[in-house]
Amino acid sequence: MSILVNADTKVVVQGITGSAGSFHAKQCLEYGTNIVAGVTPGKGGQKFEGKVPIFDTVEQAVKATGANASVVFVPPPFAADSIMEAADAKIPLVITITEGIPVNDMVKAKRFLQGGATRLIGPNCPGVITPGGKCKIGIMPGHIHRPGRIGVVSRSGTLTYEAVFQVTGLGMGQSTAVGIGGDPVNGTNFIDVLKLFNDDPETDAVIMIGEIGGSAEEEAAAWVKANFKKPIAGFIAGASAPPGKRMGHAGAIIAGGKGTAAEKVKAMSEAGYVMAQSPSELGTTLVEAMKRKGLKV
Amino acid sequence: MKIHEYQGKQIFKKYGVPVPRGIVVRTADDAEKAAKELGTKVVVVKAQIHAGGRGKGGGVKIAKSPAEAKDLASKMLGMMLKTIQTGPEGQKVQTLYVEEGLDIDKEYYLGVTLDRATSRITFMASTEGGVEIEEVAHKHPEKILREGVDPAVGFQAYQGRKLAYGLGLSGDSVNAFVKFCAALYKAYVETDAALAEINPLVRLKDGSILALDSKMNFDDNALYRQKDVVEMRDVAEEDEREAKAKEFDLAYIALHGNIGCMVNGAGLAMATMDTIKLVGGEPANFLDVGGGATKEKVTAAFKLILADPAVKVVLVNIFGGIMKCDVIAEGVIAAAREMKLTVPVVVRLEGTNVELGKQLLEKSGLKLIAADNLRQAAEKAVAALKA
Numbered sequence: 150m151s152i153l154v155n156a157d158t159k160v161v162v163q164g165i166t167g168s169a170g171s172f173h174a175k176q177c178l179e180y181g182t183n184i185v186a187g188v189t190p191g192k193g194g195q196k197f198e199g200k201v202p203i204f205d206t207v208e209q210a211v212k213a214t215g216a217n218a219s220v221v222f223v224p225p226p227f228a229a230d231s232i233m234e235a236a237d238a239k240i241p242l243v244i245t246i247t248e249g250i251p252v253n254d255m256v257k258a259k260r261f262l263q264g265g266a267t268r269l270i271g272p273n274c275p276g277v278i279t280p281g282g283k284c285k286i287g288i289m290p291g292h293i294h295r296p297g298r299i300g301v302v303s304r305s306g307t308l309t310y311e312a313v314f315q316v317t318g319l320g321m322g323q324s325t326a327v328g329i330g331g332d333p334v335n336g337t338n339f340i341d342v343l344k345l346f347n348d349d350p351e352t353d354a355v356i357m358i359g360e361i362g363g364s365a366e367e368e369a370a371a372w373v374k375a376n377f378k379k380p381i382a383g384f385i386a387g388a389s390a391p392p393g394k395r396m397g398h399a400g401a402i403i404a405g406g407k408g409t410a411a412e413k414v415k416a417m418s419e420a421g422y423v424m425a426q427s428p429s430e431l432g433t434t435l436v437e438a439m440k441r442k443g444l445k446v
Numbered sequence: 447m448k449i450h451e452y453q454g455k456q457i458f459k460k461y462g463v464p465v466p467r468g469i470v471v472r473t474a475d476d477a478e479k480a481a482k483e484l485g486t487k488v489v490v491v492k493a494q495i496h497a498g499g500r501g502k503g504g505g506v507k508i509a510k511s512p513a514e515a516k517d518l519a520s521k522m523l524g525m526m527l528k529t530i531q532t533g534p535e536g537q538k539v540q541t542l543y544v545e546e547g548l549d550i551d552k553e554y555y556l557g558v559t560l561d562r563a564t565s566r567i568t569f570m571a572s573t574e575g576g577v578e579i580e581e582v583a584h585k586h587p588e589k590i591l592r593e594g595v596d597p598a599v600g601f602q603a604y605q606g607r608k609l610a611y612g613l614g615l616s617g618d619s620v621n622a623f624v625k626f627c628a629a630l631y632k633a634y635v636e637t638d639a640a641l642a643e644i645n646p647l648v649r650l651k652d653g654s655i656l657a658l659d660s661k662m663n664f665d666d667n668a669l670y671r672q673k674d675v676v677e678m679r680d681v682a683e684e685d686e687r688e689a690k691a692k693e694f695d696l697a698y699i700a701l702h703g704n705i706g707c708m709v710n711g712a713g714l715a716m717a718t719m720d721t722i723k724l725v726g727g728e729p730a731n732f733l734d735v736g737g738g739a740t741k742e743k744v745t746a747a748f749k750l751i752l753a754d755p756a757v758k759v760v761l762v763n764i765f766g767g768i769m770k771c772d773v774i775a776e777g778v779i780a781a782a783r784e785m786k787l788t789v790p791v792v793v794r795l796e797g798t799n800v801e802l803g804k805q806l807l808e809k810s811g812l813k814l815i816a817a818d819n820l821r822q823a824a825e826k827a828v829a830a831l832k833a
Contacts, residue, residue, distance in 0.1 A: 225667060251668035252560060253597075253638055259565045260597045290766075290798060305713020307765045311820075314765075314796065331712060334565045360713055363562045386716035389723045390732070393531065397697040397712025397734040399667060400562070410720075427721040428714070429821040 151325045152300070152345040152352070153242060153270070154218060156282035161186040161207060161216035161240070163223055163231045165197050169246070170222030173288050174201070177220075180291040181283030186210035207231075207238040220276065220286050221245040228272065229254035236267040243336070244286050245271035252399070255334035262336065269336020273398065274328035275306040281351075287328065289313075297322020299435065300346040302339060303358035304331050304365075304400070305386060308428055312356045312384075315432030321446075324352040331360070331398030339369035347377055354380040354439050356431060357422070359413055361387030362401045366413040374420035380438035383422035384431055385410045447664045450494040452543040453678045454642075454660030461633035463626060464656045468545035470494075477519030480544035481512035488547035491518045495537040496683040498661060499529035505539065508547070515544060540682060548656070553646035554613055555579050555590075556627075558634050566594035567634065569601075569627060571609045575646035601631035615649065622655040637675055638668030687731075687750055694746040696735060703728025705827050706751035706760040706789075708744070710735050710769070718763045721820050727828040730757045735764075744777035748785055761827045762793045763820060771795045771803030779810045790815060790830040794823035 160177070164170040165187025175198065178184055186204055187197045193205035204210040207219065219240045223231040228247040235243045250272050262269055270277060276287010281296035293310060295317045303309040309328050316323060327342050329335055339357060346352045355377075359366035366385065373381060388410035390396050392403040403409055418424055423438035425431050436446050455465040469480035481489045489512075493505030500506050505527045509515035519542055526536035553575035561568035571591045574582045582589055591612045593605040606624030615623055626647075634642045641663040648658045669676050681689055691698030697712060701719070705727050709715035712734045719729040731754065735747050751760055764774050778793060794817040795803045807814050815830060817823035 226670065249667045251638055251671075252640065252665045253567075253635060253668065256560070256565055256567060257597050293797065303713070305711060307709075307711025307714035308717060310765050310797070311714065311717075333560055333562050358713070360716060365562070368563070384717070386713045386720060389719040389729060390716055391699075391701065394699050394732075395666075396699065396716050396732055399665075401712060401716065426724055427821045427824075428717045429721070429819040 151279040154284045159185045159216045161210045161219045163188045163221045180285040185214040207234045211238045218242040225249040229258040232258045233261045248273040271330040273332045274330030279325045295322030298353040300352040300355040301326040302342040308358045311428045312431045333400040340372045356382045359385045362408040367416040370416040370420035380442040382435040382438040383417045384425040385413045448496045449678045454662040462629040474516045474520035478512045478516035481515035484546045486547040490545045492543045493539040494541040497531035503529035549651040550648045551651045552649045555645045556647045557643040559641045569593045618653040638665045640665045699732040703730045704758045706730045706757040709763045721824040725824045741777040745781040748781040759827045759830045760791045766797030770799040772799045775803035775806040792827045
């Protein structure tokens with residue numbers, strides 16, 4: 150088992166003929182992901198890589214192929230529309246890779262999803278991968294992953310890769326790695342993913358990577374303290390970031406004295422996370438967290 | 447993106463958010479003329495810089511005559527205004543806003559921004575206007591009223607009434623405040639703002655409601671559809687290198703240390719800075735070259751880093767995922783040769799084709815210091831400073 154995606158996931162790629170969409174769709178296919186359809190308005194009827202059928206609308210793609218997950222590579226001005234289109238087609242999981250979507254567009258898209266059956270991951274995220282199911286939906290390098298029992302959840306792409314790489318290097322592997330994205334408005338937060346890992350019998354321990362800005366890490370820490378049963382290691386990026394400056398990610402900004410790394414590290418430590426001081430120690434910190442809970446490594 | 451107070455008030459005016467009368471000036475003589483034209487008993491001379499905290503820093507002064515307005519303006523123009531938000535060197539004052547004096551009855555705080563927890567644009571109002579609102583938020587969160595707006599229907603009148611009565615307003619001021627908020631919400635949404643803050647918002651003795659100050663920030667991701675807002679950009683207020691970085695689509699932020707950083711990914715870039723500090727160094731910058739860094743981008747990034755005279759060591763930290771390490775190594779070597787590097791460069795590569803990348807770096811003949819992980823890279827960078 151795993152969370153969110155597995156060998157049965159049938160993926161439709163929105164924006165499959167664009168430069169990012171086609172490049173990464175190819176990489177996902179090579180990894181073994183079951184991509185059943187692509188969508189590019191105006192290119193319906195064509196084939197991607199000679200085998201994946203392309204449709205004009207998501208609704209058509211779902212009807213014809215039974216796709217049950219979507220990945221969005223559509224450029225920022227049109228991405229929110231694509232998310233809503235996928236939700237309208239009743240796709241249960243929409244993973245949005247696109248970086249740079251206007252906040253107001255996401256506020257509307259998230260309102261549109263409210264009360265519906267669609268879960269949004271991202272935007273501005275690397276995606277989701279379940280190595281055991283050969284299912285990679287996103288832009289992460291597939292070859293650093295190994296099937297295993299460690300869950301990874303992160304706001305940052307490259308830091309997820311760091312964590313995954315070290316876990317693999319220590320001879321372990323990942324059940325599922327989830328990037329929730331670095332934007333201020335996102336579909337799925339830490340708590341949503343931690344709940345899934347908590348209930349997944351094939352996840353033994355979790356690494357959670359946060360960054361400055363907002364209060365998602367503090368909220369996750371409060372939830373972990375009350376509910377989470379498994380060993381958990383953490384890291385927060387941005388301890389040295391100056392206030393008022395946007396550190397690359399739209400959501401990574403210390404505003405009004407809120408969202409500092411110190412507050413987050415404190416909340417997480419008190420909630421039972423074992424915290425890494427540097428991303429170099431993500432793997433060893435995880436091992437420490439597992440040992441403290443009496444797990445064999 | 448940030449704009450000046452007077453520009454924020456131009457936007458307010460366009461959307462029907464009431465503001466005092468004011469005139470933008472760039473010379474002391476024009477300040478005198480503006481004071482005469484406004485014709486009120488007193489006028490307020492306000493320095494226009496992007497940083498907040500201007501009042502405490504001496505950037506907002508009352509003039510009792512046009513002659514005094516001229517005198518104040520001559521002192522303010524060209525001064526390095528230091529506030530809690532400018533940093534120790536301050537920000538040069540080049541523009542002033544001369545505003546009419548008003549019969550103020552009471553001051554309030556009103557702010558509009560995204561509440562991440564609810565994913566809704568949210569109004570925040572407080573009777574503690576004019577003071578440090580952040581301190582109020584910290585010590586007395588109950589003194590801040592909040593109203594989240596449902597994006598499907600927009601700001602509703604009842605929300606305005608809740609805030610108005612919550613602030614203790616009465617009579618005509620209630621309706622004036624409701625209209626004020628509705629206009630402000632429209633201005634916020636239609637300009638793709640990220641923050642609209644009015645501190646203070648004032649009630650005059652006649653009951654009317656006015657924005658005495660204005661602070662607006664905008665969503666950088668939406669600037670492509672906000673031509674009018676983009677025209678308000680004042681590059682003199684921005685860090686020269688940060689502006690240059692934008693041209694190359696690089697996320698760069700200048701800091702005060704001496705270890706230049708080049709990293710892919712925002713999270714890893716922050717973590718690199720953190721680790722440098724952890725081992726006793728000081729990062730000179732934040733720089734994310736992005737996931738698809740090309741040789742050209744790497745070169746541009748190197749130039750940016752080395753344009754900072756404080757940089758004594760460069761730390762390159764790349765996790766090659768989709769990007770292959772050998773390609774990145776080629777970029778680093780090409781940039782190092784083109785720039786005729788004189789400072790030591792510590793390189794930490796990991797990921798796809800890492801062995802090939804490391805071989806290329808070794809064979810290049812350049813004085814590159816290799817590191818196996820981030821902490822080691824940071825330690826080697828700090829050691830290189832002392833060497």
